[in-house]
Amino acid sequence: MATLNLHEVDMGEKRLEHGRVEEAKRVFYDTVKHTCPNFGVFPSLNGIPEDNGSPAEDRIRNKLYSALDGWPAIRLMTACNGLGKSFMMDGDFETALAWFEEVDTIYRNQYFSPEQPKPLFSWFDHNLDSPDFILQRVTALVLSSRIFLYLGNTATAGQRYHQALDTTKNLRSALYTPEYRALVNNNRLREHMLIRNPDPAFCHTLMVSNPRLQVLGSWKKLGERDFAGKGPGARLQFSSFIWNSHLYVFGGTKDNLYGPWHKDFWCIDLRQFEEGAGERGAKGGEPSAEGSEPSTVKKKLTGAQRRAAAAAAAAAAAGKTTDTSTGASWRELPSYPRSLAFNGGRATSFGFVVHPGRKRAYLITGKRDVDFFDLTTEKWGVINASYIPTSNDRKAGVKGDWIFPGSNILNAGRAIHGDKIYIFGGTHGTTLLGCNLLVELDLKTEVWKRLSGYVVPLEDVADHSLPDPRDSPCCWIAPEIEYPESLRGTVSASKGQATKGSPRLYIMYGQINRDGAILKGEKHGANKSFTYNDFWSWDLQRGGWRRETIVGNPPAQRTEMGYTYNERLHKVILFGGYTNAVPSRVEPPGSAAKEFDFTYYGDTFMFDYDGVGPSGAPSGAFPDLLVNCREPATGHQLALPSTKAEQPLNTPAVSANEPSLPEAPPSLSTQEYPRWRHVLTRGFPTYRCQPALHSDPDTGKVYLYGGFTTSDFIPTRKAFATRSFGDLWQLRIDIEGGDFSQVDLEDEARTARAGPWLRCFTCGNAGRWKKCSGQCKGLAGFCGVECQKEGWKEHKRIHKCRKV
Known part of the structure; x- marks a missing residue:
């Protein structure tokens, strides 16, 4: 393993502070590659190969990371976090998340360190007695939490944030630096705890903002x-x-x-639940051939009642129990x-x-x-x-x-x-x-x-x-x-390598x-x-x-x-x-x-x-606020970090002795994996x-x-x-x-059940509302008399509902 260039890490941080994101990426990436000069692809999704170049037997555990201790591990984590921040500021969340996961991989390998007198079980937390090590781990967890929150993945966002606090509890006070306290606090954790997964307050408004991740x-x-x-x-x-x-x-x-x-x-x-399978399903018949037109269903209620009664009689004769509202029989x-x-x-x-x-x-x-x-x-x-x-x-x-x-x-x-x-x-x-x-x-x-x-x-x-x-x-x-060849690294073939397509x-x-x-x-x-x-x-x-x-x-x-x-x-x-x-x-x-x-x-x-x-990250920088992610009980919004705009090209260089910039890190958003x-x-x-x-x-x-x-x-x-x-x-x-x-x-956003709650057809609020008692059989719900009056005509027109 080559010696880590600590100066380059510091230069990358300074570039990032000045908004020179592309330059920072190159500097951080060069620092990461110094850890394994014979392996050219990071983040290590496919694992880090063995010393002889053969494919990794384990995609998380590796000799390289488990041998790191002290400052080498901290600086490598700092560089990975720097890359994560850089891609995050570009809106390339897919690549940013992979770099934050690389920090977690480095952390996990501390469990596998040969210096451990006894291998630890997974339910024991382990941290180096260093405020810098803890800060880098918490940084990766908190920033990945913010990305997941923006993407609407509230469960993983809450889990990462809670993990940042929970795995660093009961440490000596000197490890809780001002930088650490600026990242995590119990008030923010409480906001995460109040959000359900999915949350009925806003799940119906979430749209696909990143089709590669959603x-x-x-x-x-x-x-x-x-x-x-x-x-x-x-x-x-x-x-x-x-x-x-x-x-x-x-x-x-x-x-x-x-x-x-x-x-x-x-x-x-x-098969009885297929579109147009009403009579066929109730009678236990075979489904229509693929591509055929759905069967015509009579709209008169009396006809539906007759068919349901016939299906119930047939089911009773066959020893079945039937839900007469649908003809579904067990x-x-x-x-x-x-x-x-x-x-x-x-x-x-x-x-x-x-x-x-x-x-x-x-x-x-x-x-x-x-x-x-x-x-x-x-x-x-x-x-x-x-x-x-x-x-x-x-x-x-x-x-x-x-x-x-x-x-x-x-x-x-x-x-x-x-x-x-x-x-x-x-x-x-x-x-x-x-x-x-x-x-x-x-x-x-x-x-x-x-x-x-x-x-x-x-x-x-x-x-x-x-x-x-x-x-x-x-x-x-x-x-x-x-993983595609571009994400595997420069490794040679090995007898231990799984055959392409082999089952696991x-x-x-x-x-x-x-x-x-x-x-x-x-x-x-x-x-x-x-x-x-x-x-x-x-x-x-x-x-x-x-x-x-x-x-x-x-x-x-x-x-x-x-x-x-x-x-x-x-x-x-x-x-x-x-x-x-x-x-x-x-x-x-x-x-x-x-x-x-x-x-x-x-x-x-x-x-x-x-x-x-689709290839490529969504355009646009990381937003300042999570759109429409508000917990009604608190009224608070979970804010995302603002980013500093890149300084004009005439900004003085960070250092007069800068070396020429190294190669740029690859983006995962252009890969299929x-x-x-x-x-x-x-x-x-x-x-x-x-x-x-x-x-x-x-x-x-x-x-x-x-x-x-x-x-x-x-x-x-x-x-x-x-x-x-x-x-x-x-x-x-x-x-x-x-x-x-x-x-x-569009209709689901107004009528779909949000777990145990109904959504009001008129105003969109979710709660324990009353269902419509008309012919729609409770398809729509209303939170009160006013919303019912306001939305009844539209509901009647869209869903062909009538009073019973």
Whole structure:
């Protein structure tokens, strides 16, 4: 590693102070490149290569950064922050965020330093005892928070700001310099805590300002009311999947404390919700051929009543329950035929994987023998699988003749590729913390194999070569995340390099239940669980874990979220979830404020593997204020930093002894590479965790069902500890194949539900308003008599509504 040029860093700061942004970029970039002269591409999205030039085995952890300490690390972080500020001032937020993430990568590598006597677990904060080190880390977190806030990603903005304060608490007073205090304070944190994610006060006004980091979407509720009492009803901790355009729901509970606990099994045909499928869906017929005209639906109410009555009669004869408002019918399937004593008699927190070729849905419970549901005969069966522990399995904590103690594995990540099922993490009979076991079942040989991980978490030292123990992570299988040659650096080919397009198992986020561990007296127990903020992948062909970089406009760290890999769209979709890493606050008018040490989410994100988008950053400098991002309870606006205009060309040089300027850093906004994008929707399902999010492999459509939230977080007139949901939604995204053509954004901005609230059709305020009682069946809401009088005629004209 070359010696860092401290003089150049100072010169870059001075140029930036004088508004000479392009010159500052070049100086900062030259300083960064000094850290690794044989590697020409930063920020290091693809990782920093090994000393011999072979590709990085880990895209976060590397020998170069972990060997940095003291001033070299601080100066490198300063240069990265300088580049982030420079691109931020140009309005190139995509590149700015990548440079701020590079600062976090340098920070994380302090965990991996060879000088650490014991590798630290992720839930322990680590800072050098230096005010400059802390200042640079906090600078990156706060400035990235401001960018996310401007982009409307309020969840990640709040998480980064809270992290800036939370990870630097309880330090000695000398480390809290005036520069640090100018960046963070509790008043600003309170403003972040008051914003919900999405916030109904302004989510309906957000527009795509950066199409490389944002995309429009729309949540459509299927059925005019929840299916409570008509099929599975509201529940959480259930197992589900989609096959042949049918949603299947098994087990779960209505309340995780009081039950009841279900072991029933239901399905519903999703094709009946297609545009123009009214009569066809009610009668259970096949969908029309692609491209055909939608069927004509009679507008007379009496005709609709007759059709609904006929559908209800047909459903009753077939043993179905029907929602007569839509013709949507659930069909009950054979219940689980075996004992659930191994899980306390409850069919909760399991999961299915579907093998389309075998036409079977395999229920992963943690038992050695695997139950399956035959999707053609609609009968249950079982695989009598085998397992022989190896010596390495014994070293990993396997005792007896089976991997999972208690023969159960709950809230694990599950995925299938070809004839192999993969299970990662989850809790079992001897740990409530969660584990990091990665296990494979070969359906051809019916043999289990442990691939990686430990039965119970290590007690004294962390193992940074694999993900930490956890439950409820995102888990999917997809091709390799590949960066273009221009972002890979000057590296040579290597036998260890993944083949282009080779499949990998991806693991993201999740939690370790440190509070649950206290109940069993486990090591690492604490009063609060820990939510992860990491991203891993496992090479299915060669084995081995690799940390992945989190790039673009990502979701905040969370657990128990809904997620799906959509193979037709080649995208990962994520919705909702929960975190106790970020607190929230409500200040009801006339009532005492409440603070929660958790947050529920209702936002939506998309990981775009193709990374195709318009080239170039949006024009214009960074704005002074976040447009229309105001929390009504406080009346405050979250201000963004103003930028100093570049001085005229005749401004005297900063130094008379300046060297010639080096090369300019590249902008990511001209590259096509995989990244996260925030899906901006006018309305959204209520904030929740444990929802089921699935992609229909036949149509590419994305559906959401169920989940739950805490009643304290969502206003309710009933005194429930938790509220579960039985609603069904479809997500439509403004991309090719995203089923977005029928979306009316202007109308949605006035009528779409904002979580638990209605939006007033006339004035746009969100609240617990009354629905219209006309023929529209509550499509529009009004906050009061005056708005109803003012907006009734327009609502009547647009939605063809009449009094009933």
